Amino acid sequence: MIRYAWLVPLFPALAFPVIAFITRRLRTLSALVGIGAIAASFVLSLGILWETLTSGVTMEKPVEYALSWLALPGAKDWVLKIEAGVLVDPLSAVMLLVVTLVALLVEIYSVGYMHGDPGFSVFFGYLSLFSASMLGLVLANNFFMMFFFWELVGLCSYLLIGFYFHKPEAARASLKAFVVNRVADFGFMLGFFYLFLMFKTFNFRELAEALPHAPHMGLLAVAATLIFAGPIGKSAQFPLHVWLPDAMEGPTPVSALIHAATMVAAGVYLLARAFVLFASIPEVSLLVAYVGGFTALFAATIALTQRDIKRILAYSTMSQLGYMIMAMGVGSMTAGMFHLTTHAIFKALLFLGAGSVIHALHEQDIFRMGGLAKDMKVTTATFVLGALALAGIPPLAGFWSKDEILLAAYSNGYTGLYILGTVVAFLTSFYMFRLIFVAFFGRRRAGLHGHESPKCMTVPLIILATLTVVAGFIGAPFVPHGFSSWVYFGEPHHLEPNYFVMVTSTLVAILGIYLAWLIYGKEVISAEALAQRWRSIHTVLYNKYYIDEAYLWFFRRVVLGLAEAFHWHDRHVVDGIFDGVGDTVRWSGYRLRYLHSGSLPVYALVFFAAVVVFVLWVATPVIGGIR
């Protein structure tokens, strides 16, 4: 199976042109092509993971094969060699399965959600291309190929976020996502070019081998920091997080795909893939850890006050991604990837659940919903299960993975980050259950009545809900040969279960739920009074710390001001020099033209005089003048 790993991205990649050029008018066939391709990839990924785990392929002994894509001889003795290769180890095998699973369920769900949309076929084409790019990124065996697919992921996100391009907000959001990601990608690109200059290779394995012999640690740190800019953009970390909430303008299945498995997971996956680079420079790891931790807290606080169901989920994704990045920073690649896996499942579940609600109500403001539990039983049950997992209630998936991150922070001596993580866990359970008590229980606020979604939408929800219950156990501390013995960096370490961390995080999560129930369920504490009392804090949070406004101000004042200055310089200095040269020539010609009298005899006289002078000059030595 591993020999055929290259087929995994190929199936959906082929589905895209087939849908775009052949089956576009046949809606059902388009959906079948898309779903069939991703289903084939899913089956293949299952086989690859099985073979990886049973045939002794480990992180130290990956399977790698490659074609030479480009080999250009350069200066001196080195060659610019770019490969198109496949790298299969437990890390990529797990990731393949997560991506194909979520993509498959999202595509099935989209059949119901996008039903009747004029762009139905195109949507499946984009989804296929999106999945193909992500799968290619996962399998890449070198930075260059990874970057290639990384950019494709960015392109697809642009297409999908702007799917309703006739809506100006959606068009703006897609542009914003693209531009913000370009900034980050530029850093990533510079970073791996630096690495190439130092080690003359893009290949991950060769880089890992060459890394201890790095010629210059400072330059290596610069390269690692620049590469980290990539995850900051793609995984929506502070300060390049601004595109993610706006990406909610896309259709909800796309949000599920972006937030769970494809786009934002790419950044975390890059950190895991290049983990040896980050682990070898403590300063950069520290930066990674604090950026992640800060984003986790930052996003969680914003989520407390938002009203749009998808935006709340978007900020919770940012917050959870912060957790993953923090796990990478504190040195536990296992914990980060485990949380990525479980989060992919329950976040896909939450988004698809939210999509089911939006599909029924055509309303996204949670304060205009209410009492949905009576109308939409399956959606409510699965959504609550997903929220419990996100909040970290045992024994659901989120509990085990979040616990592992907190434990990694705690046992590696980052007590500050551990406390921060626990606070974020409290905030997470609070804002998730605020959403649930407001939208699904309580009184009907705007008289909106929901209805249960069709089977093709509820079945993926049920599958994901089942997995949410089960998936945590692959990495639970008491399970032998679990997740931490497949995906690891260095030694397959297994942390002892720490009951202090477990109990604290569970208590904190229950406290969050209880508080949310008091405020929004039983309404013994008035939310309005609280908001009134801390007016300024509430306003700042509701406006997302004014980051967008700050960027706008920066753009309008600083960037446009700079552009104005350069424009002035261009007009007056550069143009001045060239216009000045032209003007000087023209002016002197204007003056000198009076030399031309137009009289032929005068011209002839000048000719002759010149000839005489010339002859005299040549003849002077001959006739005995100056020697």
Next chain:
Amino acid sequence: MITLNHYLMLGGVLFVIGLFGALAKKNAIAVLMGIELMLNAVNINLAAFNRFLNPDKVVGLVFAIFVIVVAAVEVAVGLAIVINLYRQRLNTSVDEADWLKW
């Protein structure tokens, strides 16, 4: 006895007469004639040098014939210009032909 010097003097005198005609005459035809005189003065020089310095070879004579050919061509072009000048201005005075002015 007529020596090389006599021929050179004749050539020099003819050249200066031609130069005067080319510079001082108003009529364009006369200017062309002056130029012809100058060219023929050169021809005399060439023929004389050939006769007195290297009589075995005919290099100077060949040069003289070249000059005659070039002179014929030049006169043809010059006369064409003069005729056009006359058509435009109804005279052939070079003083009034100031079109090369700014």
